[in-house]
Structures are given as structure tokens and as C-alpha cells.
Amino acid sequence: MTTYKAPVADTLFILNDVLGYERYSNLPGFADASPDLLDAILGEAAKLAENVIHPLNQVGDHEGCVRHADGSVTTPTGFKDGYDQYREGGWMSLAIPEEFGGQGLPYTVHTAVAEYMSSANMALMMYPGLTQGAIAAILEHGSDEQKQTFVPKMAEGVWTGTMNLTEPHCGTDLGLLRTKAVPTGDGAYKISGQKIFISAGEHDMSENIIHLVLARIEGAPEGVKGISLFIVSKFKLDADGNLGERNAVSCGSLEEKMGIHGNSTCVMNYDEAEGYLIGAENGGLKAMFVMMNEARLGVGLQGLSLGEVAYQNAVAYAKERLQGRSISGAKSPDKKADPIIVHPDIRRNLMNMRAFNEAGRALILWTALKSDVAHRSDVEADKQEADDLLGLMTPIIKGVLTDKGFEHAVMAQQVFGGHGYIEEHGMSQFVRDARIAMIYEGANGIQALDLVGRKLALNGGRAVQTFFKEVGEFCEANRADENMAPFTKGLKKGLNDLQAATMWLMQNAMQKPDNAGAASTDYLHLFGLVALGYMWGRMVKTAQEKIADGSGSSIHEAKLVTGRYFMERIMPETAAHLARISAGADSMMALPEDAF
Amino acid sequence: MTTYKAPVADTLFILNDVLGYERYSNLPGFADASPDLLDAILGEAAKLAENVIHPLNQVGDHEGCVRHADGSVTTPTGFKDGYDQYREGGWMSLAIPEEFGGQGLPYTVHTAVAEYMSSANMALMMYPGLTQGAIAAILEHGSDEQKQTFVPKMAEGVWTGTMNLTEPHCGTDLGLLRTKAVPTGDGAYKISGQKIFISAGEHDMSENIIHLVLARIEGAPEGVKGISLFIVSKFKLDADGNLGERNAVSCGSLEEKMGIHGNSTCVMNYDEAEGYLIGAENGGLKAMFVMMNEARLGVGLQGLSLGEVAYQNAVAYAKERLQGRSISGAKSPDKKADPIIVHPDIRRNLMNMRAFNEAGRALILWTALKSDVAHRSDVEADKQEADDLLGLMTPIIKGVLTDKGFEHAVMAQQVFGGHGYIEEHGMSQFVRDARIAMIYEGANGIQALDLVGRKLALNGGRAVQTFFKEVGEFCEANRADENMAPFTKGLKKGLNDLQAATMWLMQNAMQKPDNAGAASTDYLHLFGLVALGYMWGRMVKTAQEKIADGSGSSIHEAKLVTGRYFMERIMPETAAHLARISAGADSMMALPEDAF
Incomplete structure (x- = not known):
């Protein structure tokens, strides 16, 4: 019942005209995504989002994921097919370096595309979304062997990734975490403990799942200084990187959530699972923050995405629903009533959403460009300035865009009156889905503290x-x-x-x-x-x-x-x-x- | 998992100390609810709300209502028993005039009690809540016979009531409504049409359901000037008012909603159902507004109620959840972390809710007192002033308290972090339930127009x-x-x-x-x-x-x-x-x- 149309013209206006995308053509990857090509890429992304990914959105909410007695998880009807089309179209690997099987295009282009995909189906896009964060952490902190073993498969999307941070008694305060890692003497570790709220922890869309897991090595210092990051592969790998036997990690249950029903949110149990250290011993928090910062921008984008698709559906309803007469005189005198878009208070809702979304899109793309400059420029001063602004803007994009994305989903639902409260119309789903973005990857209160307590000074x-x-x-x-x-x-x-x-x-x-x-x-x-x-x-x-x-x-x-x-x-x-x-x-x- | 404690001390502070409740002892009914008795009434109401009604809240959300093939509807486990205890305790009839089987106590006392009950279980309390509105309309516009026939049974709660306004193409703009009423010649009418979003339209809690239905008498003028109000009894009544055969009104389906799952929200089909005019021919809108104004105050109260119960649960969680250390130095050095109530941003959420709820409670009780003065005083100047303020404050209470009640339910959920998003904790239910209050009985944009376009001038x-x-x-x-x-x-x-x-x-x-x-x-x-x-x-x-x-x-x-x-x-x-x-x-x- 809901509709979605990717705002390609607006993205192009922002990138080409406002931000001067062409001026960055000297950066690696930008020449491969010239303005002409950019147009073509966004056009193709729009088609996939509108015609394949969005039609699965309400199905996903309605069916949810199902965990079976053996711990396996089935995703909603059509999700695997939608994911396969996304993966096979190369959308996973847009901005991954070419040496690891990616296309090396700008992160900015990936970001523009990701907005459309999340608008179309937030729950489905979380599977590849988490994978992006895991890839970033492996590329930044993994050994060459780890990069070669994991990244190409993940870039191709045949393997997906997860982040395993939270435990029942420990969310924001990771210093309290208890999951244990015991060295086996041959370079591996045995990981034991329970993690909760693990998005895409178990599912049927990929051949293997690469879990990045925070745990405490036996004898490590207390608090956050004693946390390390590990790679735990759902299937163990042989020396050639082929899938071997099942690792001792399993989904204990699925959480019953307010929204994003199409995403499998798992309790994950580690029972002496084989794991490998990634990055330095006791350096887990630093490695984790690479994932986290990437994820925070992605979550901010989800806020915008939900606000945008909710806005579009509110506009469609406001143009079609006939109710009352314009206060300044009938606008459709041939009909029994005027469409409700004539009423100022309905316009107020629409204009609030629109004014916010268009600026939000610009801010996200502006920040994504900073990320590209920070990572790809060879001019030190440019890199530093871009990195400063990227770090500054990350909590703002996460916190503000998700608070407002939710507020606007609620606003869009309000335009529907009583019909907005009925699940069939899909507006409730936008509200319920948007709600989580204010919470995960650091609740918005934490974003605010990151800004005031860290980034400011x-x-x-x-x-x-x-x-x-x-x-x-x-x-x-x-x-x-x-x-x-x-x-x-x-x-x-x-x-x-x-x-x-x-x-x-x-x-x-x-x-x-x-x-x-x-x-x-x-x-x-x-x-x-x-x-x-x-x-x-x-x-x-x-x-x-x-x-x-x-x-x-x-x-x-x-x-x-x-x-x-x-x-x-x-x-x-x-x-x-x-x-x-x-x-x-x-x-x-x-x-x-x-x-x- | 959720808890609720009725804020009796705060209600008494507002009524006795701030608003000078005793000064109104000359008004009918007030002497019967002296400050001592008030204390006792609120204490009993608190017990019922906390021990009987609230424990049914999450059950109701989880189970929802079920419609059977014959059109009958079963409410969630325990709802009928909870309702019976409420009804048998005389809580339905607190403020109904004694001549119609009520207790004649102040509407203010009814309002104080209603806050507790809605906090405890909004979906369950909608069954008696709608009945109050129907009683008000019958008392104001019904004939003596109609009052005697319907009100005592409804005051006793063995019959319940509904409001049937909305049709698929017509919500706010009632002028568009199509439900037909054809006179039968013997004083009755045959009512035909479809109504949607009918709360408590069909259920298993009462012996009979009294539907107040807006319809258009054949040949009536177009628009709102041609609308009349009818009483349609689920079971026809014989000359002595005893239940006879089934009337031609039935529940066609239940709406699948975002929240208030415990309330049966029905599509009601009228197929030449026997109905009786209430009030003047083509005077339906006026009669309907008696119900509507009563209902709008009730819905504003729901906003406060949900904000209050959500606040209480957020406070409990904030005192119990250990995470991080106070920025001004550890407050529980003997524990692994401090309770999150030490963090200013958590306090900000709690104080926002608290500051709003306490003032909201005072405003509702202040307004309820105006209603009592308007209806019961014999001093014309006092009546007029009170009626002016009641009319002025009705859209404000409905619009502001429900917008804020929802906002605060979201805020309370945020205090729970990721746990707030999991249905088991009950915070999602408060958000989903509170959402409807911004929409029904006139969406909040309509309240704003009522204030600016009507009440102001x-x-x-x-x-x-x-x-x-x-x-x-x-x-x-x-x-x-x-x-x-x-x-x-x-x-x-x-x-x-x-x-x-x-x-x-x-x-x-x-x-x-x-x-x-x-x-x-x-x-x-x-x-x-x-x-x-x-x-x-x-x-x-x-x-x-x-x-x-x-x-x-x-x-x-x-x-x-x-x-x-x-x-x-x-x-x-x-x-x-x-x-x-x-x-x-x-x-x-x-x-x-x-x-x-």
C-alpha cells in the first residue's frame, strides 16, 4: 500500500550544484563516478529500491523472522531474493577498495544510494548495513591475511557481518562486559558468553556470518581497558578459507520488538567458539569505534530515510483524501470536498518534513564528502580538516536526524488521521521502525555527550x-x-x-x-x-x-x-x-x- | 513487568490545597465527597487500578480482541473480570445523577479516578469511557423515556455505549456522511450504512450495547445540516425495556491497529437496524458535540495517564539500571556502576515528564471543577464564566496533553535504551497506546482549529x-x-x-x-x-x-x-x-x- 520514489533529482542538485562534486575529481574513485556516471548509478539504484526492495517492506513487518528449533532463522518471504538482487547488482561493494573485490567508488556515492535503500526497506537493508561496518573494522584493524580472507567475500555479499557488543547487563557501559576469551595456544581463542540485540545475528541470506565480538581475555585489566575484538566465523574456515564445520556460536532466541520485524535481532550464545583477535590485545574499544562511527552515520541516514518515505506517503494521501473545504474558499468545487493538502495545518506538517529532509540530505552528503577527503586526499591539511568535521558531525547526524526522522514519521502518520493508526496503511510501521534509530549504536543521549564531552574540546x-x-x-x-x-x-x-x-x-x-x-x-x-x-x-x-x-x-x-x-x-x-x-x-x- | 502507583497524594494536594476543593461544598454532590471521603474514594480507586486493572494491561496488548465467525468479539483474558470489578465497585456511576441510578458525585472526583484507571489500562478503560460519553448525550438530548430506559443500565455498567461517527470516506468532515435513516412510520427509523473505527463496537463485557449513530434522514439537507443522531440498541427492547431480539447491527471486522489492542475497534454494519431519533431531527451534530466534548476531555486525560505511567516505569528503571559513573564522581562506589538516574541527561527526561505531568494533572482538575460549576452552580455569572473556561480549555487539554503524553511515553522508552524497544518491557505498548490519543475524537490539528477558529472569538x-x-x-x-x-x-x-x-x-x-x-x-x-x-x-x-x-x-x-x-x-x-x-x-x- 505504501509507495516510494527515490529523490534522485534532489541528490544530484546537492552533489553537483551545491557541493561541487566535480571539484573532487582528483580524489581516488571520483573519476570513476563522473557526474554522468553518477546520474546513471543513482538511476539504477532508484529502480532497484522502488521496484524490488520497497515492495518487500510491509511483508517484512507483517511476517517477521522465524527461529526454528535448531537455532536457524528464516527471513520474511522475498527478503533473500531482494538481498540477492542487491548483492548481485554490486551495491554492497560500491565503496570497498578494488584490491578487496570492491569498486572503489566514493563513500559519498554509497551514501546517496544507501538513503534510497533504507527508505525502501530499513529492516532488509540492515543485513548489508551491518556488513559494511564489519568490513570497515577489518580493513582498519585486521591483518593482511584477515583482510584477504574476509573482505572479498563480504564485499560480494555472500558472507555478511555483525557487531556483538551488548550484553544483558551492559549496553552503553562496555566496561562491564563479561564475555570471556581464553587463548588456545595456537593463536586462536575460545570465546564464551552471551550477547543480546545482535542485528542480523542469524539468518538465511548468506553462506556465512562474520561476527565481530567484544570480549575480555583472561587476566585482562578491568573496565574498557581490558576489552579486545575478535572475529568469530559462523562456519570455521580451513587453511584455504573454505567453509568448514559449524562454530560454537548460535542464536538462542529472537527478540520481540516494536519494529524492524524483518531484521533478525538475536540473542547470541558463544560456547567456547573459535575466535581470532583483530587489532591489538586490549585494543578492542578502539577497533570497535571504527565500526561504530561508520554505523552511526548509517543510522543517522536511516533517520532521514524513514522521514523521507513517510513524508512521500503523507503527501500522496494529502493530495488524494477529500475532507473539508479550504479556509480561503473551495479549491475543488466540482468535488464533494477539497483534498486535505489545501489546509494550512496539513501543509505545516508536510513543509516541516520537507524542509528538514532536504537539508538533512545535504548535510549527510556534505559529511560523506568529508569522509572521502579524510580517507583519500593526499593533502595533509585537507585530510585533517575533513576528519575534524567528520568526527564533529557524526554524533549530530546520528542524534538529530534520528530524533527528527522519528518525529516526522509520527507527523506523516498524523496526516492520515485514524487511517494512520491502522497497520494496513503502513504509516505505523514507519513510526515503529524509525524508533530504534534513536536508540541503537549509542542512544541519542550518548551522542549528545560525545559531542559536548569529547568532540567539542x-x-x-x-x-x-x-x-x-x-x-x-x-x-x-x-x-x-x-x-x-x-x-x-x-x-x-x-x-x-x-x-x-x-x-x-x-x-x-x-x-x-x-x-x-x-x-x-x-x-x-x-x-x-x-x-x-x-x-x-x-x-x-x-x-x-x-x-x-x-x-x-x-x-x-x-x-x-x-x-x-x-x-x-x-x-x-x-x-x-x-x-x-x-x-x-x-x-x-x-x-x-x-x-x- | 510494568508497575503503576496512583499519585493519590498529588491529586489531594492539587484538589484540597491548590484548588480549594472545600470552597465548592455548596455545589450539589460536593458535600457527599468531603475531603475525608475524597481521600477514601481515591484510596480505593488506587487499589483497584494498581492491583486489578493494571496487571491486565500487557495481557490485553499481547492477546488483543478476537472476532468470531458469527460476528461476536471476545476481549482479552481477564478483561471481563476486571471490568466487572470496576462496574460492581460503582466506579461507572460516580458522577451520574442519582435519579438515574448514579451517585451524583462531582465530575472532578470522577476525573481524578479516571486518570488512575487509564494509567493502569487505557484499552480496558475505553469500554466504560465511551459509555460515559453516550450517557452524557442521552442525558442532554434524550427524551425522559430514553433517559429512564438507557441511563440506569449504562450507569450500572450492565449496558455499555458507543459513538458511531466515522465512515470510510468521512472522518473530520461529517458533512460527507452517507449512513441513511428511513422512517418506518411508527416513530422508529431503519438505519443502513457502514461505520468504521468504532471503539467497543462489539464485545463480551456487557449484556447490551447502546450505539449512538449519526445518520442522514431520507430527504434531509446536504452537509452537516442534514445529520441526525439515533440510538440503536444491539438487542431490541420490549415495552418494559427488557432485551428482545438481535437488532440488524453487527461487527464486520476488527481493525488491526498500532496499539490499544485490548479495545475492540470495529467496522460496524447497519442493515436496516431499528433506531430511534435522539434530540431534534437534523440536530445530530449538536447532540454529538455533547458526547464529543466529554470525550475530548477524556482523551486529554488519557494523554496524561499514559505519560504518567510511562514516567513511573522510567523512574523505576533509572534507579535500578547500573551503567556508567556519575560525571561528578561515583555515587555508588560499592557497586560496579552507578544507577543511571545520576546522569543529567537521564534526569532531563525524568524532570521533563514530571514537570509536565504534575501541571497537566492540575490543569485537568482545574477544568473539571469548571465543568462542575458550569453544570451545578445556581449563580448565573459563575456558571457562565466556568462554561467559558471549560469550552476554551477543552481543545487545549485534548491537543496539548495528548501530544505531550505521547512525547513523554517515547521519552520514557528512551530511558530504557535497547530494552525499551523490546515488547516484553511494556514501554513500547505505552508509546503505541498513547499514539491514538493524538488522533481520535478530532485529530489534534482539529483541536487547534477549534481553538483559533471558534473558541478564541x-x-x-x-x-x-x-x-x-x-x-x-x-x-x-x-x-x-x-x-x-x-x-x-x-x-x-x-x-x-x-x-x-x-x-x-x-x-x-x-x-x-x-x-x-x-x-x-x-x-x-x-x-x-x-x-x-x-x-x-x-x-x-x-x-x-x-x-x-x-x-x-x-x-x-x-x-x-x-x-x-x-x-x-x-x-x-x-x-x-x-x-x-x-x-x-x-x-x-x-x-x-x-x-x-
């Missing part, structure tokens, strides 16, 4: 200052342009609020750390608003140039309206965030625990 | 002016009190924003009605913040008086902290609402429909 605040300078200069450069003034004014006001909040934190969080914690979520969202507002500034500027030079179209005209909506109706929230931040921790922390 | 703005005056005088009276200044300052700022928004609407909505529609939701929430802030002012004032005269306790100390939190962290949102309202409709409405 890192290298003397270098990343933040770089960002403030870029946005400030953009405002200054366009201040005198009367077409741009309405946009730079709102953006500058937001930037001022953000800088004031940053100053407040510097002055008040050192002597009283609770002030940082108390400010963190508001600071995250304040930062997000300014980053999104900056994207609107850039998009509007480009649209105006297009219109001025005669190459503009209705897309560009629409950008001016939507950008104005953002500045008028979304940007003013920065002041409330600043007020809350400046209130400090006192009233938040004053109640004694037993008063609750 | 009614009688020359009399209600709004009364409210502004009351809040303004409260600020003025307490401005000089230095203990109160931090509270009156925030409240006054909010009131100023609300008055500025009201002025803007008066100046800009007449010549351009889209400006009213574009402002409506923000205006609703802005109004809600001021109303809740006013409740905080009143509560803090009372708490300070208690503390000053030596009768204060930890409850009163906590009010000062929570009230300050509200003023520092929630009240500042009024400025963003005002900014959005003042932006007008232009950027919201400018995009052509085909640009979406």
Missing part, C-alpha cells in the same frame, strides 16, 4: 572553530546580497546562539561537569539546526544562481520557498535551546533520588 | 480575556514576593507571548484566514504552556505557604524544584511558538501542489 576546539568560521564567512559573504539576506539573517542568529551556548559551556562546564550533561541534548539539537540552516543557505544560494543564469527550474524555485520556511519556522528554536542550556544543571539535579 | 473573546485576566492578576499579586518572583517572571513572559500572538491573530487572520490555520497548532501549544505555567505558579505558591506555616513536607519542597525546572526549561518555548505564528502563512502555502 578535542584539539583545543579545532573542529568547532573550523565549522563556526565556515558558517560565519558564508553569512558575511552573502550579507549584502538582498536576495540572500532573509536567509543569512536567520542563519547568523542561529550561529550566534550556538556560539553563545559554546561560550557558556566553556565557562560553566569545567568547574561543574553536570552543566555539560544537562546541556548536552539541547546543544546537540542547537548545533544540528545551525548545520541544517547552513545547508539551506548553501542550497538557496545555488538555486538563486541557477535562476539568475537562466538554468533554473521549478526545483530551484521550490528551494527558495522551502528554505524560507526553514528559516521562519524551524530556526527560531535555537533561542529555546540556548535558554535551556544557560539554565544549567541546578533544577535538573536538585531533587533527591527518593523524591522520584 | 466566541462572545467577543470573552473566555480568553477572562483567562488572561486571571493569570495576569496572579502574576501581579505575587510579583513583589521574592520567593515567587522567579516563577511569576517566567509565567508573565509566557503570558506576554500569548497575548502578542492573540493580537497578531486578530490583526492578520481576518483578512487572510490561512494565517489562522497556519498559526493554529503553535497557538494551541503556546496557550497550553501558559495554562500549565499558571498551574505551576499556583502549586508553587501553595507549597511555599505550606512550608512557611510549618505544614510543609518533602512533597512541597519537590514542587519548588520541579516548578523551577518548568519555568527554566519548558516555558522558554513560548518564544519559538510566537515567532512561528508571526511568520504567517506565506512560506507554508506558497508551493504549488504539484511541487510536492
Whole structure:
């Protein structure tokens, strides 16, 4: 019943016109994805997402996964076929280096494609999504042999990957984890323990599953300093890397969840499973964060993806559902009532989603470009700056885009009235699926702490200052342009609020750390608003140039309206965030625990 | 797995100390519920809610209702027994007039009790809840015979009631409805048509079901002017009111919904069912609004109820879950980690919910008292003022308390991290159940339009002016009190924003009605913040008086902290609402429909 159309034209506008994708052609891989080819790649991705992957979305929610008595898990009808088409089309390996069987294309292109796929079917796309994170960790921390053994198969998608972090008593606080690793003396370890919430832990879509597992080597220090990362292959491998006997890792049960029913979320039991250290002994947390950072951007993208597909369905319903008359006079007098899109409050919902989604897409692609520069440039200064901004933006994209993606799925559901509450229409699924993105890969409160407690002060605040300078200069450069003034004014006001909040934190969080914690979520969202507002500034500027030079179209005209909506109706929230931040921790922390 | 404890002490503080319940003892029914008796009634209600009704909540979600081939519907295990205990305890009939078998107690007392029951089990309490609305409509618009025939049985709870408004093509816009009523010549009508989303339309808990059905009498005018209200009894009644043969009304199917699985939401088919006009011919909309207004307050209450029970469970989890160390130094050094309630961002979630719930409870009880005065006072001026404020506050309570109730259920779920997403913990159910309250009995966008388009200008703005005056005088009276200044300052700022928004609407909505529609939701929430802030002012004032005269306790100390939190962290949102309202409709409405 739901529909999805990949926003290819918008992606191309952002990449080609706003972000100047062609300027990066000197970076490895970019020449292989020229603007013409980019167009073709996104077109093909759109077809797959719309025609193959999306039609499986409601099926997946309805059927869910099934665990059998022998511990095997069956995915919903059609999932394996959909995954095979994705895999065989080479979509898994877009950005994987060519030496490991990938296509070496920009991460930016992978990101653009991943948005479409997650919009089409979030639960299905988690199987390859987790694999990407596992590949990243192996490429960064694995030995040459590990890379050669695992990555090509994973890039091809015949093997998939997982991340095994959480245990029943330990989620955020990984220092508490108990899973044990005992050296066998021949370079291997016996891994024992229980992991929970393991996405894609067991399923029927790939020949083998590569588990990356955090565990504590016998005698290791307590806390996070004693954690190591291991590779545990579902099937043991012989010397040539061929599949051998079953390893002692199994799915004990499937979690009954609020959403993403099509994804198998497993309790995984390790019973002296054969595992191999990846990276340094006791260096597991560092290796894990490679996966985690990759995954956090992917989860932020899921937030946008769900907000986008929910928006599209709300638009379709608002154009089709006839109810009431426009307050300014009948718009469809030949019909019994007007379509509800004529009503301002319905428009408010649609415009909120749209204004956010288009800027969110720009911010994700802007950040993905930073990732490409950070990993592929040979100019040290460029690499450092890009890496700074990538690290800074990661918690913001994860936290803000998933909070808003959920909020917008709820908003889209609201447009459907009572019909939105009925499962058949699919709007409830978007809400239920979007909900998890605020939680996993570090709940959004943790993202906020990462921003305030780590990223803000890192290298003397270098990343933040770089960002403030870029946005400030953009405002200054366009201040005198009367077409741009309405946009730079709102953006500058937001930037001022953000800088004031940053100053407040510097002055008040050192002597009283609770002030940082108390400010963190508001600071995250304040930062997000300014980053999104900056994207609107850039998009509007480009649209105006297009219109001025005669190459503009209705897309560009629409950008001016939507950008104005953002500045008028979304940007003013920065002041409330600043007020809350400046209130400090006192009233938040004053109640004694037993008063609750 | 979930727990619930009725907040009796807080209800008593609000009723007795803040709102001066005893001052109303001259109103009918109030003398029968003296403060002592009130205490006893709430205590008994708490026991029933906590020990009988709440334990059925997760069962209801898990099992749902089942429709059998013959059209009958079975409710979840234990629901009938729970309902019977509720019914036999006389909880149905608390505020029903004594002449119709009720107890004639204040509606305020009924409201206090209803909060507990809905917190305990929203889906179960919808069966009696809908019955209350049907009773109200019959008492207001029914003939003496209809009142005598139906109300005593419904007050006793052996018969239940429903509201049948929505049809597949017509929800908000009732003018489109098609259900037909053909006079039979003997005073009855044959009702034919299909109704959807009918809560408690068919079930096994009562001997008979009294459907109040909107339909169009043959030859009636088009639109809402041609709608009449009918009583259709599931079993026809003989001359003595005894149950006779089955009427031609049946449940065609149950909707598969996101939540409230324990409530049977039916498609109801009327196939020349015998019905009787209630109220005037073509006067159905007016009669329906009696039910609707009652129901809207009830739904607002559901928002609070769900926010409260979700909050309580989040508090319990936050005290028990050990994860990480306090940023200001270990609080439980003897344990492996501190309980997560030590973390400011967790506190932020808890304090947001708490600050809102306590004020929401006060606002609902304040409004319920207005309802009692409006219906029971014999002083005309008091009645009018109370009725004005009741009408004004109804859309605010419905819209704001359900938006926030849902938001807080989501917030409470977030405190649980990954465990919140697992159905077993029950937090997902609170979110899924709370979601419907934003939609039914008029989606919240409709509440906002009711406020801006109808209530605001009614009688020359009399209600709004009364409210502004009351809040303004409260600020003025307490401005000089230095203990109160931090509270009156925030409240006054909010009131100023609300008055500025009201002025803007008066100046800009007449010549351009889209400006009213574009402002409506923000205006609703802005109004809600001021109303809740006013409740905080009143509560803090009372708490300070208690503390000053030596009768204060930890409850009163906590009010000062929570009230300050509200003023520092929630009240500042009024400025963003005002900014959005003042932006007008232009950027919201400018995009052509085909640009979406």
C-alpha cells in the first residue's frame, strides 16, 4: 500500500550544484563516478529500491523472522531474493577498495544510494548495513591475511557481518562486559558468553556470518581497558578459507520488538567458539569505534530515510483524501470536498518534513564528502580538516536526524488521521521502525555527550572553530546580497546562539561537569539546526544562481520557498535551546533520588 | 513487568490545597465527597487500578480482541473480570445523577479516578469511557423515556455505549456522511450504512450495547445540516425495556491497529437496524458535540495517564539500571556502576515528564471543577464564566496533553535504551497506546482549529480575556514576593507571548484566514504552556505557604524544584511558538501542489 520514489533529482542538485562534486575529481574513485556516471548509478539504484526492495517492506513487518528449533532463522518471504538482487547488482561493494573485490567508488556515492535503500526497506537493508561496518573494522584493524580472507567475500555479499557488543547487563557501559576469551595456544581463542540485540545475528541470506565480538581475555585489566575484538566465523574456515564445520556460536532466541520485524535481532550464545583477535590485545574499544562511527552515520541516514518515505506517503494521501473545504474558499468545487493538502495545518506538517529532509540530505552528503577527503586526499591539511568535521558531525547526524526522522514519521502518520493508526496503511510501521534509530549504536543521549564531552574540546576546539568560521564567512559573504539576506539573517542568529551556548559551556562546564550533561541534548539539537540552516543557505544560494543564469527550474524555485520556511519556522528554536542550556544543571539535579 | 502507583497524594494536594476543593461544598454532590471521603474514594480507586486493572494491561496488548465467525468479539483474558470489578465497585456511576441510578458525585472526583484507571489500562478503560460519553448525550438530548430506559443500565455498567461517527470516506468532515435513516412510520427509523473505527463496537463485557449513530434522514439537507443522531440498541427492547431480539447491527471486522489492542475497534454494519431519533431531527451534530466534548476531555486525560505511567516505569528503571559513573564522581562506589538516574541527561527526561505531568494533572482538575460549576452552580455569572473556561480549555487539554503524553511515553522508552524497544518491557505498548490519543475524537490539528477558529472569538473573546485576566492578576499579586518572583517572571513572559500572538491573530487572520490555520497548532501549544505555567505558579505558591506555616513536607519542597525546572526549561518555548505564528502563512502555502 505504501509507495516510494527515490529523490534522485534532489541528490544530484546537492552533489553537483551545491557541493561541487566535480571539484573532487582528483580524489581516488571520483573519476570513476563522473557526474554522468553518477546520474546513471543513482538511476539504477532508484529502480532497484522502488521496484524490488520497497515492495518487500510491509511483508517484512507483517511476517517477521522465524527461529526454528535448531537455532536457524528464516527471513520474511522475498527478503533473500531482494538481498540477492542487491548483492548481485554490486551495491554492497560500491565503496570497498578494488584490491578487496570492491569498486572503489566514493563513500559519498554509497551514501546517496544507501538513503534510497533504507527508505525502501530499513529492516532488509540492515543485513548489508551491518556488513559494511564489519568490513570497515577489518580493513582498519585486521591483518593482511584477515583482510584477504574476509573482505572479498563480504564485499560480494555472500558472507555478511555483525557487531556483538551488548550484553544483558551492559549496553552503553562496555566496561562491564563479561564475555570471556581464553587463548588456545595456537593463536586462536575460545570465546564464551552471551550477547543480546545482535542485528542480523542469524539468518538465511548468506553462506556465512562474520561476527565481530567484544570480549575480555583472561587476566585482562578491568573496565574498557581490558576489552579486545575478535572475529568469530559462523562456519570455521580451513587453511584455504573454505567453509568448514559449524562454530560454537548460535542464536538462542529472537527478540520481540516494536519494529524492524524483518531484521533478525538475536540473542547470541558463544560456547567456547573459535575466535581470532583483530587489532591489538586490549585494543578492542578502539577497533570497535571504527565500526561504530561508520554505523552511526548509517543510522543517522536511516533517520532521514524513514522521514523521507513517510513524508512521500503523507503527501500522496494529502493530495488524494477529500475532507473539508479550504479556509480561503473551495479549491475543488466540482468535488464533494477539497483534498486535505489545501489546509494550512496539513501543509505545516508536510513543509516541516520537507524542509528538514532536504537539508538533512545535504548535510549527510556534505559529511560523506568529508569522509572521502579524510580517507583519500593526499593533502595533509585537507585530510585533517575533513576528519575534524567528520568526527564533529557524526554524533549530530546520528542524534538529530534520528530524533527528527522519528518525529516526522509520527507527523506523516498524523496526516492520515485514524487511517494512520491502522497497520494496513503502513504509516505505523514507519513510526515503529524509525524508533530504534534513536536508540541503537549509542542512544541519542550518548551522542549528545560525545559531542559536548569529547568532540567539542578535542584539539583545543579545532573542529568547532573550523565549522563556526565556515558558517560565519558564508553569512558575511552573502550579507549584502538582498536576495540572500532573509536567509543569512536567520542563519547568523542561529550561529550566534550556538556560539553563545559554546561560550557558556566553556565557562560553566569545567568547574561543574553536570552543566555539560544537562546541556548536552539541547546543544546537540542547537548545533544540528545551525548545520541544517547552513545547508539551506548553501542550497538557496545555488538555486538563486541557477535562476539568475537562466538554468533554473521549478526545483530551484521550490528551494527558495522551502528554505524560507526553514528559516521562519524551524530556526527560531535555537533561542529555546540556548535558554535551556544557560539554565544549567541546578533544577535538573536538585531533587533527591527518593523524591522520584 | 510494568508497575503503576496512583499519585493519590498529588491529586489531594492539587484538589484540597491548590484548588480549594472545600470552597465548592455548596455545589450539589460536593458535600457527599468531603475531603475525608475524597481521600477514601481515591484510596480505593488506587487499589483497584494498581492491583486489578493494571496487571491486565500487557495481557490485553499481547492477546488483543478476537472476532468470531458469527460476528461476536471476545476481549482479552481477564478483561471481563476486571471490568466487572470496576462496574460492581460503582466506579461507572460516580458522577451520574442519582435519579438515574448514579451517585451524583462531582465530575472532578470522577476525573481524578479516571486518570488512575487509564494509567493502569487505557484499552480496558475505553469500554466504560465511551459509555460515559453516550450517557452524557442521552442525558442532554434524550427524551425522559430514553433517559429512564438507557441511563440506569449504562450507569450500572450492565449496558455499555458507543459513538458511531466515522465512515470510510468521512472522518473530520461529517458533512460527507452517507449512513441513511428511513422512517418506518411508527416513530422508529431503519438505519443502513457502514461505520468504521468504532471503539467497543462489539464485545463480551456487557449484556447490551447502546450505539449512538449519526445518520442522514431520507430527504434531509446536504452537509452537516442534514445529520441526525439515533440510538440503536444491539438487542431490541420490549415495552418494559427488557432485551428482545438481535437488532440488524453487527461487527464486520476488527481493525488491526498500532496499539490499544485490548479495545475492540470495529467496522460496524447497519442493515436496516431499528433506531430511534435522539434530540431534534437534523440536530445530530449538536447532540454529538455533547458526547464529543466529554470525550475530548477524556482523551486529554488519557494523554496524561499514559505519560504518567510511562514516567513511573522510567523512574523505576533509572534507579535500578547500573551503567556508567556519575560525571561528578561515583555515587555508588560499592557497586560496579552507578544507577543511571545520576546522569543529567537521564534526569532531563525524568524532570521533563514530571514537570509536565504534575501541571497537566492540575490543569485537568482545574477544568473539571469548571465543568462542575458550569453544570451545578445556581449563580448565573459563575456558571457562565466556568462554561467559558471549560469550552476554551477543552481543545487545549485534548491537543496539548495528548501530544505531550505521547512525547513523554517515547521519552520514557528512551530511558530504557535497547530494552525499551523490546515488547516484553511494556514501554513500547505505552508509546503505541498513547499514539491514538493524538488522533481520535478530532485529530489534534482539529483541536487547534477549534481553538483559533471558534473558541478564541466566541462572545467577543470573552473566555480568553477572562483567562488572561486571571493569570495576569496572579502574576501581579505575587510579583513583589521574592520567593515567587522567579516563577511569576517566567509565567508573565509566557503570558506576554500569548497575548502578542492573540493580537497578531486578530490583526492578520481576518483578512487572510490561512494565517489562522497556519498559526493554529503553535497557538494551541503556546496557550497550553501558559495554562500549565499558571498551574505551576499556583502549586508553587501553595507549597511555599505550606512550608512557611510549618505544614510543609518533602512533597512541597519537590514542587519548588520541579516548578523551577518548568519555568527554566519548558516555558522558554513560548518564544519559538510566537515567532512561528508571526511568520504567517506565506512560506507554508506558497508551493504549488504539484511541487510536492
